[in-house]
Amino acid sequence: MRIISGKHRGRTIVPPRNLRARPTTDFAKENLFNVLNNLLDFEEIDVLDLFAGTGSIGYEFASRGARSVTAVEINPVHYNFIRQTARGFGFEHFYPVKANVFLYLKSCSKQFDLVFADAPYDLQGSETVVPLVLDGNLLREGGIFIFEHSDDKNFSSHPYFWQSRNYGSVHFSFFKKG
Structure with missing residues (x-):
């Protein structure tokens, strides 16, 4: 895995x-x-x-200068890896959160310009x-909300569905609000 672009490119x-994540492939990430x-x-x-898994998507946004990145991950091993890696890269506005995503979404009061979700395909x-x-x-x-999923899911009938992109076995459904 690598950071594709921005300040930390390469x-x-x-x-x-011992990380059990299935990171978004570099090919899919680059196309996204x-x-x-x-x-x-x-x-x-x-x-x-x-x-957030390995934090790869969040690091990409941070490397490109995002105003802030909040990365939510429940697994303590993954969370610690994300926290240490973000600190090692010197990302000042990168905020790892150790939490259950479903509970976090129900209690979060902050608003975002982009939400990316890459749930385990078998979850x-x-x-x-x-x-x-x-x-x-x-x-x-x-x-914009981007949901990464396997090919057995289709969200094209959702009222906020905007577009989809497929890169091999990786599928991104884009939703736009407003």
């Missing part, structure tokens, strides 16, 4: 062997950020990274994150 992310480059001014956004009920994000008050007006 830096590698080497998680310990190519799309986002045309949609966002990274320095003007607050990002929420749900099911029962992972798709309930979609209404929790979109029906809550998490996204600012015009904000």
